[in-house]
Amino acid sequence: MSGAALLRRLLQVPVVLLFIYVTTVLLLMATPGNPFEAGERPLPPEVLAAKRHQFNYDQPALERYFWTWPIERLLIRRDLRSHWYEDRTVTEILAVSLPVSLQLGLFALCIAVLGGTTLGVVAAARRDRAVDYLANLVALLGISLPSFVVGLVLLITGCLWLRAVPVGGWGRVNQIWLPGLSLALGPLAYITRLTRSAMLEVLAEPYVQAARAKGVGRRRLLFGHAFPNAFLPVLSYLGPAAASVLLGSFVVEKVFAVPGVGTHVVESVRNRDQTLILATVLTYGALLTLFQLVVDLLYALVDPRIQVGRAGR
Amino acid sequence: MRGAPSAPGGMARRPRRGRLHGPARIALGCLLLLAAASLLTLPWTARLMDAQDLARALTPPPAGIGELAQTPLIDWLGRDANGRSLLVRCLYGGAVSMAFGLLAAFLAVTLGVAYGLVSGYLGGGVDGLLMRLLDVFQSLPHILLVMLLSISLQPRLQQLLPAGLDRWANFLILACAIGAVSWLTMARVIRGQVLSLRGQAFAEAARALGCSRRRILVRHLLPHLTGPILVYAALTVPSAILQESFLSFLGVGIQPPQATWGLLAADGIGGVNPIAFQWWLILFPCAFLSVTLLSLQLLADALRDALDPRARRARGGGAV
Numbered sequence: 001m002s003g004a005a006l007l008r009r010l011l012q013v014p015v016v017l018l019f020i021y022v023t024t025v026l027l028l029m030a031t032p033g034n035p036f037e038a039g040e041r042p043l044p045p046e047v048l049a050a051k052r053h054q055f056n057y058d059q060p061a062l063e064r065y066f067w068t069w070p071i072e073r074l075l076i077r078r079d080l081r082s083h084w085y086e087d088r089t090v091t092e093i094l095a096v097s098l099p100v101s102l103q104l105g106l107f108a109l110c111i112a113v114l115g116g117t118t119l120g121v122v123a124a125a126r127r128d129r130a131v132d133y134l135a136n137l138v139a140l141l142g143i144s145l146p147s148f149v150v151g152l153v154l155l156i157t158g159c160l161w162l163r164a165v166p167v168g169g170w171g172r173v174n175q176i177w178l179p180g181l182s183l184a185l186g187p188l189a190y191i192t193r194l195t196r197s198a199m200l201e202v203l204a205e206p207y208v209q210a211a212r213a214k215g216v217g218r219r220r221l222l223f224g225h226a227f228p229n230a231f232l233p234v235l236s237y238l239g240p241a242a243a244s245v246l247l248g249s250f251v252v253e254k255v256f257a258v259p260g261v262g263t264h265v266v267e268s269v270r271n272r273d274q275t276l277i278l279a280t281v282l283t284y285g286a287l288l289t290l291f292q293l294v295v296d297l298l299y300a301l302v303d304p305r306i307q308v309g310r311a312g313r
Numbered sequence: 314m315r316g317a318p319s320a321p322g323g324m325a326r327r328p329r330r331g332r333l334h335g336p337a338r339i340a341l342g343c344l345l346l347l348a349a350a351s352l353l354t355l356p357w358t359a360r361l362m363d364a365q366d367l368a369r370a371l372t373p374p375p376a377g378i379g380e381l382a383q384t385p386l387i388d389w390l391g392r393d394a395n396g397r398s399l400l401v402r403c404l405y406g407g408a409v410s411m412a413f414g415l416l417a418a419f420l421a422v423t424l425g426v427a428y429g430l431v432s433g434y435l436g437g438g439v440d441g442l443l444m445r446l447l448d449v450f451q452s453l454p455h456i457l458l459v460m461l462l463s464i465s466l467q468p469r470l471q472q473l474l475p476a477g478l479d480r481w482a483n484f485l486i487l488a489c490a491i492g493a494v495s496w497l498t499m500a501r502v503i504r505g506q507v508l509s510l511r512g513q514a515f516a517e518a519a520r521a522l523g524c525s526r527r528r529i530l531v532r533h534l535l536p537h538l539t540g541p542i543l544v545y546a547a548l549t550v551p552s553a554i555l556q557e558s559f560l561s562f563l564g565v566g567i568q569p570p571q572a573t574w575g576l577l578a579a580d581g582i583g584g585v586n587p588i589a590f591q592w593w594l595i596l597f598p599c600a601f602l603s604v605t606l607l608s609l610q611l612l613a614d615a616l617r618d619a620l621d622p623r624a625r626r627a628r629g630g631g632a633v
Contacts, residue, residue: 016449024461031465144610146555148562148578149599152585247456251559266563269460284454292452
């Protein structure tokens with residue numbers, strides 16, 4: 001990868017982040033009402049004035065949204081409080097809940113990549129046999145079923161019938177399996193389809209036939225020769241997969257009562273909790289953008305034909 | 314000149330298009346059945362979906378055939394915590410969910426096709442810029458933006474709509490918001506196709522004859538794109554319904570006086586507990602939703618295998 005291309009790709013990160021931030025701020029500014037002024041019990045004017053001062057509403061909007069909140073209070077002083085849970089700063093809220101969501105998401109991503117590629121390779125190797133049909137069925141179910149349906153099915157069979165795992169909650173090892181699985185099934189299905197069709201294409205290439213003619217064993221042929229090339233589409237899907245796993249965890253967290261970011265996101269949106277919304281959107285935007293950057297760099301490293309920063313991935 | 318040469322090609326392709334394989338045929342049947350049930354009963358379900366009968370709250374569905382014959386049709390799927398008929402609510406919610414999917418997919422397809430056409434046809438610097446922009450759009454956290462769009466624009470739309478329609482403001486905004494984040498793949502596919510089409514002889518001929526840019530795009534290029542457009546439209550409908558159910562399940566999508574399958578499932582999740590397991594509240598909405606989504610996906614896959622040149626090249630390999 002040339003230096004200019006790398007620089008261009010790196011410069012894209014702050015542009016995307018700024019775009020996300022500006023969009024969010026514009027949408028928030030267009031949202032009528034705020035947590036202090038709308039409500040059943042109107043606050044006394046002195047209290048309202050104090051609240052407005054506490055959250056910098058006495059400043060012009062531009063200064064508040066682009067300097068005081070994100071830079072001065074969120075990054076430097078770290079005392080930006082949530083509008084709704086006023087006893088906690090947004091940093092504290094995210095510091096407690098984000099690791100939970102991230103663990104769940106990464107666990108699901110690992111299952112999806114390992115399971116999806118294995119299933120895809122096996123399905124392509126035994127095309128039109130029972131395993132292939134099974135893999136296609138899993139892929140179809142995973143792509144079309146919502147994660148909460150999968151989660152509920154797992155919950156009812158695993159917890160209420162078999163009583164093998166606890167119903168919900170977080171903290172013990174056996175509490176991650178069901179939410180992880182139901183979160184992983186969607187991306188796993190995509191990865192299975194991607195791997196399978198890429199493997200079928202690669203297996204028809206002359207170099208694979210040459211290797212077979214040379215007498216390379218079946219396993220080595222599949223995993224040593226064909227799979228590395230068939231993995232490229234999966235690698236480029238990892239960015240969207242991470243997005244689907246991280247954002248999809250909101251629903252799974254609700255089903256399994258996992259104390260992640262999900263409840264905070266929903267509550268902040270419902271209560272027009274501007275500070276918490278801004279902080280979560282920025283955090284998730286940054287996470288996804290950085291992950292996509294890593295994937296793109298890896299892609300260029302793995303396949304030197306790819307030029308990073310050119311149109312069309 | 315026109316009739317004769319094109320006939321063999323058309324003849325050769327037609328049997329492929331007309332054929333629906335076993336699973337796709339079943340899917341089409343399920344879908345038609347569900348759509349007919351939801352739409353034809355709409356005059357009744359729209360009136361009855363909020364009708365409460367608190368005395369019969371949480372009545373389970375009849376167990377066994379004998380009991381089924383004795384209960385009125387309206388109680389076949391049981392009643393919810395407010396004594397509303399689950400059958401009526403599922404059918405009504407189905408009509409709303411399906412209408413939602415169609416509306417959002419229509420918006421996404423229109424946006425994506427327009428963007429792809431412009432980007433692919435103009436090419437050069439404009440194309441580069443538009444594709445960069447698409448990369449930026451692609452890396453946004455879409456679900457979060459949809460939530461924000463719906464809370465910020467909904468009150469405004471509510472004021473604009475006449476009194477009887479304001480309960481639909483939520484529906485419209487959400488459909489627009491989901492449509493507005495689902496067109497990215499469509500735009501990429503269309504752009505790629507246009508890039509390869511615009512260099513071909515017929516496009517150059519049209520240009521040489523002095524056709525305007527708009528005429529070339531709409532009359533000469535667009536008809537060649539019906540295949541991919543149909544395929545991606547068919548894929549967008551289930552994904553829009555999926556996202557709607559996701560948001561409604563979380564409680565930030567369609568709001569309660571309305572009913573959709575996602576919302577009904579969210580209502581039913583309280584019934585999943587080991588003490589008093591109200592299984593019907595969760596089973597039926599999830600079952601309706603799952604069957605619809607599975608059927609739509611199967612049909613879309615079949616359509617792609619039949620129409621999309623890329624999938625055919627992958628030897629029916631079921632490209633994603």
